[in-house]
Amino acid sequence: MQTAVDKLEVEVMQQMTNNAALKQHLDQLRHALLTSFSHMPLPGSQEPPSMQSIDSFMVALAQYNNSDHPESKAFVSSAKSALNLLQFH
Numbered sequence: 649m650q651t652a653v654d655k656l657e658v659e660v661m662q663q664m665t666n667n668a669a670l671k672q673h674l675d676q677l678r679h680a681l682l683t684s685f686s687h688m689p690l691p692g693s694q695e696p697p698s699m700q701s702i703d704s705f706m707v708a709l710a711q712y713n714n715s716d717h718p719e720s721k722a723f724v725s726s727a728k729s730a731l732n733l734l735q736f737h
Contacts, residue, residue, distance in 0.1 A: 677736075678702050684730040691719050 682702050689696045690708050697705035709727055712720040 680734055680736065681706065684734055685727070688723075688726060688730065691723050 678699065682697055682699060685697050685702075685705065687696065690705065691712070695701075709724070712727075713724050715721075
């Protein structure tokens with residue numbers, strides 16, 4: 649029984665390490681996206697994305713990508729250009 653508990657504790661520690669690394673990667677991605685889109689508020693908004701809103705900004709961007717509205721197409725084109733300039737480390 650102790651061997652099983654020890655094994656589970658090791659697995660938990662490995663998962664915690666893995667989760668911390670994934671969180672760090674996600675934070676780096678959010679920061680890179682924020683840097684790329686800091687000058688691009690969503691159409692109809694004056695507020696550029698922030699660290700707190702970058703996730704919802706990206707969801708809205710995906711929705712604009714599926715829209716046929718001319719304003720959306722121009723915004724999506726600018727967003728694609730910004731994404732092409734992203735550099736991941």
